[in-house]
Amino acid sequence: xxxxxxxxxxxxxxxxxxxxxxxARSRNIIKKVARVFEDGKQMTQAAIGDCASEILWQQCxxxxxxxxxxxxxxxxxxxxxxxxxxxxxxxxxxEKQIGELLAKFSKDHPDFIxxxxxxxxxxxxxxxxxxxxxxxxxxTSTNGYLCxxxxxxxxxxxxxxxxxxxxxxxxxxxAQNYSxxxxxxxxEATLKQGKKNVCFVSETSGLLAKLAQALNPETYHAxxxxxxxxxxxxxxxxxxxxxxVAVDPQNGxxxxxxxxxxxxxxxxxxIIANGIFSGPLYDLRTAKKFHTTSTGxxxxxxxxxxxxxxxxxxxxxxxxxxxxxxxxxxLGEVIVVxxxxxxxxxxxxNFSTPAQLAFLVKDGKVRGRLPQITLCGNIxxxxxxxxxxxxxxxxxxxxxxxxxxxxxxxxx
Amino acid sequence: MAQHxxxxxxxxxxxxxxxxxxxxEESTETWIVFKNGQQLELHEVPIKGAxxxxxxxxxxxxxxTTNIDGLSQELSQLVRRALGSSPGIGKDLFKRExxxxxxxxYHRNNCTYASLEQKSQFCRSLLGxxxxxxxxxxxxxxxxxxxxxxxxxxxxGVEFYADYNQAGVCLxxxxxxxxxxxxxxxxxxxxxxxxQEEKTNQKIRxxxxxxxxxxxxxxxxxxxYQVLLSPEVTGVFAHESFGHxxxxxxxxxxxxxxxxxxxxxxxxxxxxxxVDEGDAGETSGYCPIDDEGNRKQKTYLxxxxxxxxxxxxxxxxxxxxxxxTGNGRAVNFEFGPIVRMTNTYLDPGVQSVAEVIVGIKKxxxxxxxxxxxxxxxxxxxxxxxxxIENGEITRPVKVSVISGSVFETLMNISxxxxxxxxxxxxxxxxxxxEQFPLPVSYGGPSILVDSMQVS
Numbered sequence: 094x095x096x097x098x099x100x101x102x103x104x105x106x107x108x109x110x111x112x113x114x115x116x117a118r119s120r121n122i123i124k125k126v127a128r129v130f131e132d133g134k135q136m137t138q139a140a141i142g143d144c145a146s147e148i149l150w151q152q153c154x155x156x157x158x159x160x161x162x163x164x165x166x167x168x169x170x171x172x173x174x175x176x177x178x179x180x181x182x183x184x185x186x187x188e189k190q191i192g193e194l195l196a197k198f199s200k201d202h203p204d205f206i207x208x209x210x211x212x213x214x215x216x217x218x219x220x221x222x223x224x225x226x227x228x229x230x231x232x233t234s235t236n237g238y239l240c241x242x243x244x245x246x247x248x249x250x251x252x253x254x255x256x257x258x259x260x261x262x263x264x265x266x267x268a269q270n271y272s273x274x275x276x277x278x279x280x281e282a283t284l285k286q287g288k289k290n291v292c293f294v295s296e297t298s299g300l301l302a303k304l305a306q307a308l309n310p311e312t313y314h315a316x317x318x319x320x321x322x323x324x325x326x327x328x329x330x331x332x333x334x335x336x337x338v339a340v341d342p343q344n345g346x347x348x349x350x351x352x353x354x355x356x357x358x359x360x361x362x363x364i365i366a367n368g369i370f371s372g373p374l375y376d377l378r379t380a381k382k383f384h385t386t387s388t389g390x391x392x393x394x395x396x397x398x399x400x401x402x403x404x405x406x407x408x409x410x411x412x413x414x415x416x417x418x419x420x421x422x423x424l425g426e427v428i429v430v431x432x433x434x435x436x437x438x439x440x441x442x443n444f445s446t447p448a449q450l451a452f453l454v455k456d457g458k459v460r461g462r463l464p465q466i467t468l469c470g471n472i473x474x475x476x477x478x479x480x481x482x483x484x485x486x487x488x489x490x491x492x493x494x495x496x497x498x499x500x501x502x503x504x505x
Numbered sequence: 506m507a508q509h510x511x512x513x514x515x516x517x518x519x520x521x522x523x524x525x526x527x528x529x530e531e532s533t534e535t536w537i538v539f540k541n542g543q544q545l546e547l548h549e550v551p552i553k554g555a556x557x558x559x560x561x562x563x564x565x566x567x568x569x570t571t572n573i574d575g576l577s578q579e580l581s582q583l584v585r586r587a588l589g590s591s592p593g594i595g596k597d598l599f600k601r602e603x604x605x606x607x608x609x610x611y612h613r614n615n616c617t618y619a620s621l622e623q624k625s626q627f628c629r630s631l632l633g634x635x636x637x638x639x640x641x642x643x644x645x646x647x648x649x650x651x652x653x654x655x656x657x658x659x660x661x662g663v664e665f666y667a668d669y670n671q672a673g674v675c676l677x678x679x680x681x682x683x684x685x686x687x688x689x690x691x692x693x694x695x696x697x698x699x700x701q702e703e704k705t706n707q708k709i710r711x712x713x714x715x716x717x718x719x720x721x722x723x724x725x726x727x728x729x730y731q732v733l734l735s736p737e738v739t740g741v742f743a744h745e746s747f748g749h750x751x752x753x754x755x756x757x758x759x760x761x762x763x764x765x766x767x768x769x770x771x772x773x774x775x776x777x778x779x780v781d782e783g784d785a786g787e788t789s790g791y792c793p794i795d796d797e798g799n800r801k802q803k804t805y806l807x808x809x810x811x812x813x814x815x816x817x818x819x820x821x822x823x824x825x826x827x828x829x830t831g832n833g834r835a836v837n838f839e840f841g842p843i844v845r846m847t848n849t850y851l852d853p854g855v856q857s858v859a860e861v862i863v864g865i866k867k868x869x870x871x872x873x874x875x876x877x878x879x880x881x882x883x884x885x886x887x888x889x890x891x892x893i894e895n896g897e898i899t900r901p902v903k904v905s906v907i908s909g910s911v912f913e914t915l916m917n918i919s920x921x922x923x924x925x926x927x928x929x930x931x932x933x934x935x936x937x938x939e940q941f942p943l944p945v946s947y948g949g950p951s952i953l954v955d956s957m958q959v960s
Binding site for chain 2: 108110111112113114115116117118119120121122123136137138139140141142143156158159161162164206208209210238240242244245246247249250311312315316317378382397398399400401434435436437438439440441443444445446447449465467469501503505
């Protein structure tokens, strides 16, 4: 049996710096990885650049003496095609939108300098078996970021606004949701140390990193995961539901099948449902090893030369009952975290992160920017007894719904 | 040499734009991966592609392609796009003297001299280590190498050929004893795995032995402490705290910051000198010439506590009216060059480590790190950390993160030791915007910081 996976990217990107467009770039890149399964063995050959599948399969066979024992039983596929329809703007109108965003941003927020990029990307992923079956997924997406710097702040970046969505994303409105914060930038709020209501509106990667690691099947079955032996057990607050989302093109996620050609069994999988852990994620190899089925979570990284690893497609939280702003009103006082990079969680679940950008919100209104603070808590507590809720909205396409919780605040 | 010929066939002076350049890259990467005893991957990957750039009427236009056979058409198309686009705000480019550089550094010793079979055998020679430690419950061993060759040609007559090589192996492991867990990593960097078995084996075993001490170690009580950073952590601190701040694309458009950041301003303790130097021997940050065809300069970012320089590619140098320092780097042909570091380090002092810590009653020693990040505050997530008690490094302690304001921390450096080391890595690298992982190296001596947030 032979198969080949092809990633073909055709994209157009506009870079900007100091509020001006500086660069327009196109990418036309093809990447492939081919596999041959023969005599209970498997061989792999990858290439960047166009190379016929037959040549890659021949190269696989040339390394037969180094073949590895076959680790997976690859199921035969029937041809299916997936396409997310969203009409992309022309490159000219895309560039015009970005120009308008920058002009409007400069006018509305003259004390800030923007740099960043926005891309229109057409990505085709195709998985083909030599028996003739092909899975093909094509989607056009928009993604990018706006790095903001307050003039004379002394910092290299003060704020990052990221977006990811389909081709209909309205780029020129992405800064609007943040205008309360940008307007309140120069007001300084004060705070005492202690346990506080905290909301992460746009940077949850630190919070989610340990959860993602804990979902790895090998870690789980080795007993080294925070969730080991806890399937079916309440581990977090009953209102906490964590999703692995495979298809949500409006938020930049479109993976109807994984990098082994396994159809994702559902658009979004509940990994933790109402606080109860439902089980780790699997690819074909780990599913075989642990006598279960793949959850469609095989990701090859880096593409195409890296290995297949079990990785969530896109972690998100199930929508709660209130919007971000409704929570702000209800909670009275909330620390709203816009940037919290570089944090980490120990193997015991102790999480700590500096908040590079956080605001104090009282009674729904932004009262001022907080000095540099450190946020700490154990994951079992802040998603357990100290969990408050999840918003039902997002700050921007591509960001997660906002989690609210109580965390210890340390003044730096 | 097919790539050389592809460039020779391109007559860039035919194109009616101010400037154009083409960078062709041809690489071979090897990946060998074991996970919990099972070999998951063993393959070599050929990579071939090109980045084409045009500068016209104050704006850059770029195209990344894997269509090497069609470079002339790709360039024609890019030029058409540039000629039809609206003008930008960039200034006229610097004039350069036509020159051809040859930096074929690794042609006699690089990772391609070991066969895939030899590389696989090298990895297998390390597998016995894991079985000797019953506490290891989950592990992965990754071997990766890269040999890259670049051919560059610009319309102004600057051309270069350069190669780059790195190889290394990394063992990630989870230790468990009862309910106690500890995750750690051990990595080794070299040019070629041939003859590296014994040294690598010894280093990894020693580091696992040390990791075992952390099972059952107490967690730190969050607060401010005197902190001693090891040479590798000093290096990542220099890179994250001040290196990124010295990348001058972050200063564009901020005239107030430029006034504030005048050369000669005191920004650190007088004990501190930080350097970016890409041409200093075998490191993973080796970069004698950047991806715009400019020689890398040894650049002091801080000298004796005073601001001494900043890092530039062509665009930032033009915008700020300064000279390029040869720091326009791209992670690979898929991207255009942006301002990046190379090999960044803090200069050594004269005291021994024992002399530096002699007066500390209770502090923390950060020996290794998992990751670091630098913005307004920098953060480092430690791997192994120890208490310092009454002037001596004593017991292990578990720490999530150390963090601090960059400038306060630079001012708070009160001791610089003489145990200088450079840390190179073949797995991972520096990330900036969408470009990751760029090979860099970093280092310095052990340094003492009088007050840092530890949590």
